[in-house]
Amino acid sequence: xxxxxxxxxxxxxxxxxxxxxxxxxxxxxxxSSVSQGVIGMYSKMxxxxxxxxxxxxxxxDTFFSNVDIGLIQKIDKLKSVASSYGMIVGxxxxxxxxxxxxxxxxxxxxxxxxxxxxxxxKDGEVILGANLAKQFATRSVNIGNKRFKISGIFSSEIGFExxxxxMNIEDAGRLFNRSASFILVTTDLPNNxxxxxxxxxxxxxxxxxxxxxxxxxxxxxxxxxxxxxxxISTLAxxxxxxxxxxxxxxxxxxxxxxxxxxxxxxxxxxxxxxNLFFETLIMSVSAYLFALLxxxxxxxxxxxxxxxxxxxxxxxxxxxxxxxxxxxxFMALLGSLVPAWIASKTDPILLINQGCA
Amino acid sequence: xIKVSHVSHFYxxxxxxxxxxxxxxxxxxxFLSGESGSGKSTLLCILSxxxxxxxxxxxxxxxxxDKIKNLDYFRQxxxxxxxxxxxxxxxxxxxxxxxxxxxxxKKHNIQIILKKLGISELSTRYPNEISGGQRQRVALARALVxxxxxxxxxxxxxxxxxxxxxxxxxxxxxxxxxxxxxxxxSHDMQIENYATKIIRLKDGQIx
Ligand SMILES: Nc1ncnc2c1ncn2[C@@H]1O[C@H](COP(=O)(O)OP(=O)(O)O)[C@@H](O)[C@H]1O
Ligand SMILES: [Mg+2]
Numbered sequence: 001x002x003x004x005x006x007x008x009x010x011x012x013x014x015x016x017x018x019x020x021x022x023x024x025x026x027x028x029x030x031x032s033s034v035s036q037g038v039i040g041m042y043s044k045m046x047x048x049x050x051x052x053x054x055x056x057x058x059x060x061d062t063f064f065s066n067v068d069i070g071l072i073q074k075i076d077k078l079k080s081v082a083s084s085y086g087m088i089v090g091x092x093x094x095x096x097x098x099x100x101x102x103x104x105x106x107x108x109x110x111x112x113x114x115x116x117x118x119x120x121x122k123d124g125e126v127i128l129g130a131n132l133a134k135q136f137a138t139r140s141v142n143i144g145n146k147r148f149k150i151s152g153i154f155s156s157e158i159g160f161e162x163x164x165x166x167m168n169i170e171d172a173g174r175l176f177n178r179s180a181s182f183i184l185v186t187t188d189l190p191n192n193x194x195x196x197x198x199x200x201x202x203x204x205x206x207x208x209x210x211x212x213x214x215x216x217x218x219x220x221x222x223x224x225x226x227x228x229x230x231x232i233s234t235l236a237x238x239x240x241x242x243x244x245x246x247x248x249x250x251x252x253x254x255x256x257x258x259x260x261x262x263x264x265x266x267x268x269x270x271x272x273x274x275n276l277f278f279e280t281l282i283m284s285v286s287a288y289l290f291a292l293l294x295x296x297x298x299x300x301x302x303x304x305x306x307x308x309x310x311x312x313x314x315x316x317x318x319x320x321x322x323x324x325x326x327x328x329x330f331m332a333l334l335g336s337l338v339p340a341w342i343a344s345k346t347d348p349i350l351l352i353n354q355g356c357a
Numbered sequence: 358x359i360k361v362s363h364v365s366h367f368y369x370x371x372x373x374x375x376x377x378x379x380x381x382x383x384x385x386x387x388f389l390s391g392e393s394g395s396g397k398s399t400l401l402c403i404l405s406x407x408x409x410x411x412x413x414x415x416x417x418x419x420x421x422x423d424k425i426k427n428l429d430y431f432r433q434x435x436x437x438x439x440x441x442x443x444x445x446x447x448x449x450x451x452x453x454x455x456x457x458x459x460x461x462x463k464k465h466n467i468q469i470i471l472k473k474l475g476i477s478e479l480s481t482r483y484p485n486e487i488s489g490g491q492r493q494r495v496a497l498a499r500a501l502v503x504x505x506x507x508x509x510x511x512x513x514x515x516x517x518x519x520x521x522x523x524x525x526x527x528x529x530x531x532x533x534x535x536x537x538x539x540x541x542x543s544h545d546m547q548i549e550n551y552a553t554k555i556i557r558l559k560d561g562q563i564x
Contacts, residue, residue, distance in 0.1 A: 265433060266433025349407035
């Protein structure tokens, strides 16, 4: 097959196209999957641990919200409520680590964090996430202006939790000067939560009550991450695609002479376009697959990179993969076939150039 | 076989061919001579359908070139080209370069021609693995493979030493003896020895 021969005999050019496609495709994969991954983890944390979330009215961010923890007692008395817990989410320097997550929770939620060593924290104690624990050999640690005893180490399915500490909600409340960031409620009727949402809303007019499903959908931080990653990845991808198209057209232009020769030998326009089509196809599909494998490899490694402390995670959706494949092919073919088509309409000898000069 | 009537050609504003009219009959070895810049290559390209003249008409076997429906097939089956530079395709072997040009029913000619031109043993090599003289012979083999009625050659020995030039001229002369019309454009007067007809160009006009 002539296309393969052309690719093999021009390894440098082939490599150039191959790597430019690979880089462009990887850029979009990594940017979009990391942002999807971060959102996915946070929403999983909220969704798996409850059906209903209670935050401060008018405060749409879990970090700034403040609700009265006393509400838990009233909620637990409601029919169809299975359990509920309060949580404070914050961030602070921990020892020599400039910033890490702090999860203050009521004791009934400790079991969410799987102890791998020691025991759950009492007052004035913390347990460290597995990733963070690697940074500390001491028995106690400074958080804010207080010193906490390290009572154990935990692991979690949610990567970034392993980069933080867990303590009692009262301790966290003193650090962050609030009662609870939010309260999560698990019901006996996960499919019919609307009536319970209304009942809880009647208990306190300072709070906002939502199903976790709705909360995650409407959560502003997610929208910001999602939108900005969409903008960044679209830009990166657009630039990558233009790079692909321009590399392709440069290469096609540098091969005008060859096309002129083929035309002079009586090869049809169709013959030239067809071969170029296959060359481009082979090139971009193999570069795409290579980029896909590399990206999947990197994404699989990310949670284990110590520096990132599990904060960065990535998932690659099938629809993203298909979308990227389609647009890569489109741009590569556009970049190669349009100049080839224009060239094929030129008098062959003008393509060969020196011929008449 | 080829009739040129009132052909002029411009590159942009610059006119390089001035209202040329003449006829080339079938058979023979035609030498298009003239100094560098006189318009030989331009005329040869027009004669061989590789370039459309700015004005005027070209008739081949009585048919206007503009009216030829399948110009690709016409070029492949009726015409052969040899250029000053070999213009072989660098990623194809000697054999594949010739096969690229060959019509399906002429593929059996490839080995015969390679042998005749003394380059059979090169058939698996690539253009950058053979000498300039050998490359030009491969280009000639490519031009001959479809047994065209007419062969055009533009400075076919322009990049060759005199020994290789003589070989190439000999091969072109032999083709013309076998009935192919050969049209060679060159400023090399050595060709006069082979030519059966000479067309002299000066500043885009026939002398
Ligand atoms: N592609 C081109 N564009 C512009 N001018 C050209 C081109 N090819 C040839 N010319 C000009 O046309 C004239 C005739 O050139 P050419 O046909 O190559 O003559 P020759 O083959 O006899 O040297 C020259 O003045 C040359 O500079
Ligand atoms: Mg010339």
